[in-house]
Amino acid sequence: VAVTSSSRPRFLLALVLLTGSTVLAASSSLVPVRDRVRAELDPVRDLGRRATSGVSIGLGRFGGDKALREENARLRRDLDAARASSLRFEDALREREELRTLNAYSELVTIKSVDGRIIDGPISNFDETVEIDRGTKQGVSVGNPVVTGAGLLGIVVGVSPNRARVIPISNASSDVGARLSRSGDLGIARGVATGRDIELDLIDLDTKVATGEVVVTSGTQGSRFPPGIPVGRVSQVRPGTIHQKIAVRPSVDLDRTVYVSVLLWSAP
Amino acid sequence: VRTFGADRAVPIGRIVLLSVTVLVVHVLLFSRFSLFSVRPEPFLLLTIVGALQLGPAGGAVLGCVAGFSADLLSASPLGLWLLVCGIIGLGVGTLALQLAAERQLAANIASVVGCTVMGLLLYPALAFAITEQRYPPPLRYLTIIVFAVLWNVLLMPIFLATSRRLFAPKRATR
Numbered sequence: 001v002a003v004t005s006s007s008r009p010r011f012l013l014a015l016v017l018l019t020g021s022t023v024l025a026a027s028s029s030l031v032p033v034r035d036r037v038r039a040e041l042d043p044v045r046d047l048g049r050r051a052t053s054g055v056s057i058g059l060g061r062f063g064g065d066k067a068l069r070e071e072n073a074r075l076r077r078d079l080d081a082a083r084a085s086s087l088r089f090e091d092a093l094r095e096r097e098e099l100r101t102l103n104a105y106s107e108l109v110t111i112k113s114v115d116g117r118i119i120d121g122p123i124s125n126f127d128e129t130v131e132i133d134r135g136t137k138q139g140v141s142v143g144n145p146v147v148t149g150a151g152l153l154g155i156v157v158g159v160s161p162n163r164a165r166v167i168p169i170s171n172a173s174s175d176v177g178a179r180l181s182r183s184g185d186l187g188i189a190r191g192v193a194t195g196r197d198i199e200l201d202l203i204d205l206d207t208k209v210a211t212g213e214v215v216v217t218s219g220t221q222g223s224r225f226p227p228g229i230p231v232g233r234v235s236q237v238r239p240g241t242i243h244q245k246i247a248v249r250p251s252v253d254l255d256r257t258v259y260v261s262v263l264l265w266s267a268p
Numbered sequence: 269v270r271t272f273g274a275d276r277a278v279p280i281g282r283i284v285l286l287s288v289t290v291l292v293v294h295v296l297l298f299s300r301f302s303l304f305s306v307r308p309e310p311f312l313l314l315t316i317v318g319a320l321q322l323g324p325a326g327g328a329v330l331g332c333v334a335g336f337s338a339d340l341l342s343a344s345p346l347g348l349w350l351l352v353c354g355i356i357g358l359g360v361g362t363l364a365l366q367l368a369a370e371r372q373l374a375a376n377i378a379s380v381v382g383c384t385v386m387g388l389l390l391y392p393a394l395a396f397a398i399t400e401q402r403y404p405p406p407l408r409y410l411t412i413i414v415f416a417v418l419w420n421v422l423l424m425p426i427f428l429a430t431s432r433r434l435f436a437p438k439r440a441t442r
Contacts, residue, residue, distance in 0.1 A: 012328045012358050019332055020351030024398065027345040037340045041295045048296040123299045123341045125307055125412045126391065126404065157343065165343065172402035193405045 039160035045131075049120060073258035080252070081149035087230040087251060090214045091181040111226060113147075113261040114138045119163075128172075128194040129157065129165040130254070134262055140164045143224065143266045151230030151251035152176070152217060153260055164262065169231065170194050170250050177223040178231050178248075181214040183207050189215065189231055189248060195255065197235055200246035207244065209237045215248050224267045278326045282434050283318070283333050290314050291337045301419065306412050308419035310427075311338035312387040315353045316380050316420075317427045319360035320367075321435035327364070331357025344395055352390045356383050376428060377421065384420045388413050 023030070116134035134140050136159055144156045146166045154174065158165035169176050174191035178200060187202040200215060213234045219227025236247040290310050298308045311334040318334075319327025335353030339346040360383055367375045392409070395401040403409060 009324055009358065009362050012324055013355070016328050016332060016351070016354035016358055020335075020347050020354060022347075023336065023339075023350050024345055024347030027347055030346045034340050034346060041292070044292055044295045045299075048300055051296075052300045121302075121305070122343075123295065123307075124338065125309065125388075125416060126395070127341075127343045129343055167343070172404075193408065196405065 035158060035160060038158070042160055042163055045120065069258075076256050077149055077259050084150045084230055084251065087151065087214050087233070091216050091228060091230070112264045114140060114264060115259065115261050117258055118260060129167050132164050132166060132260055132262070133162065135160050135162045135164050137161045139264050140262050141266065145225045145229070145263045145265060146260050147229055147263060148252050148257050148260050150253075151232065152225065153252045153254070153257065155224060156262065166260075168194050168254050170196060170198055170254070176225060176231060177218040177220055178215050179218040179227075180207070180209060181216060182210070186218050186220065187246075197247040197249050198232060200234070200248050201243060203244045203246055205239060205242075205244060209234055209244060209246055211235065211237060222267065226263065226265055278322065278329050279435065280329065283326075283330045286314065286318070286430070286434060287311075287330075287333045287337045290334070291340070295341070303415045303418070304411050306415035306419070308423055309384060309387065309416045310423065311335060311349065311353060312356065312384050313380065313420045313423060313427050314431070315357045316360050316383045317376070317424065317431045318435060319357045320364045320376065320379060321431050322361060323364060324358055324361035326435070327357035327361025328354055329357070331355070344401060345399055348391065348394055348398065351394060352387050355390065356387050359383070376424065380420050380424050381417055384417045385413055388416060
């Protein structure tokens with residue numbers, strides 16, 4: 001078959017589209033390949049991180065004076081823990097009443113966890129994951145929730161022997177089953193964009209919701225998170241047509257977080 | 269008139285080698301460059317400057333290989349960057365045949381700016397169409413486009429020199 005000069009770009013375009021579609025169709029089966037490549041590149045990434053750790057210009061949150069940053073991180077962790085205690089206390093009061101009747105038990109205290117540090121940001125511009133220094137060698141697996149002293153940070157979406165990629169709950173692709181601490185109403189906390197408030201959906205119009213009210217994970221059947229982890233506080237309430245439009249300020253400030261705990265827990 | 273990227277045999281070995289090199293350098297270094305949390309887009313840049321030398325077929329192949337390398341580092345489904353870079357490579361390679369070599373610098377800068385913007389418009393559109401992945405908020409999206417273009421223009425001389433060395437047609441000798 002002769003390919004003329006005018007039909008050739010069309011032929012090449014069809015070839016590109018066919019190749020792209022084939023790879024997209026096989027994308028899920030190629031994920032192990034991607035994980036393997038990323039695992040092989042981990043030492044290179046560590047080398048780059050060490051080489052640029054003292055350079056502050058243009059390196060954003062991963063540059064700067066190391067000792068000062070370490071101290072700041074420790075202080076923030078302490079502050080976060082104190083804030084989380086307050087949030088948990090509010091939720092615990094309501095939960096205690098509920099437990100009296102349901103005779104249930106919060107399983108959060110029994111879950112094993114691994115402590116780690118956020119060591120890297122995303123590699124590409126449209127990716128909003130962060131990387132932590134714990135991986136399969138420490139028992140971390142895809143789907144494990146990641147928390148800080150302040151509350152829920154996100155969920156593990158990729159893992160290599162010594163690293164794990166975590167997608168924050170404020171990311172646009174993130175959904176968390178959530179519960180209002182006062183009314184106990186269940187909803188879905190949907191991310192909008194990393195660093196912005198979360199939208200709490202499916203809360204009935206007749207439910208009384210106050211600004212500042214604590215939102216925690218619901219832990220209902222099939223949930224990806226155990227119950228009772230602080231998600232954030234209600235920052236804005238507006239009436240909608242079917243449900244209320246509720247904005248929730250995440251309890252974890254990703255830009256200021258260094259230390260995290262990975263809960264070695266997966267949805268049953 | 270001598271033109272860019274006259275169509276010729278596609279040096280697949282060199283394309284793969286260069287893409288792997290850019291992958292490693294990006295992980296090691298470029299991903300650390302950050303202005304307003306925006307990093308360079310080296311795989312788009314490689315596709316654009318390489319396609320200027322290689323023409324349509326070479327540009328398309330380079331785009332697919334470089335795009336797949338970008339996919340390996342992304343959290344989105346594999347194949348999205350492959351499609352974007354493949355289309356950009358083919359487009360730049362086709363356009364390169366029409367460009368007179370006398371105005372090379374202006375043509376190079378215009379190609380890098382225009383095609384980086386096009387790639388960054390195409391990627392989230394495809395991601396939305398195929399995986400329903402939401403767009404970044406408008407201000408963040410605009411910041412990504414502006415500063416990614418800036419990074420790519422700044423890195424262009426290095427990529428151009430390398431791609432000319434690897435892909436430029438050899439002059440005939442007597």
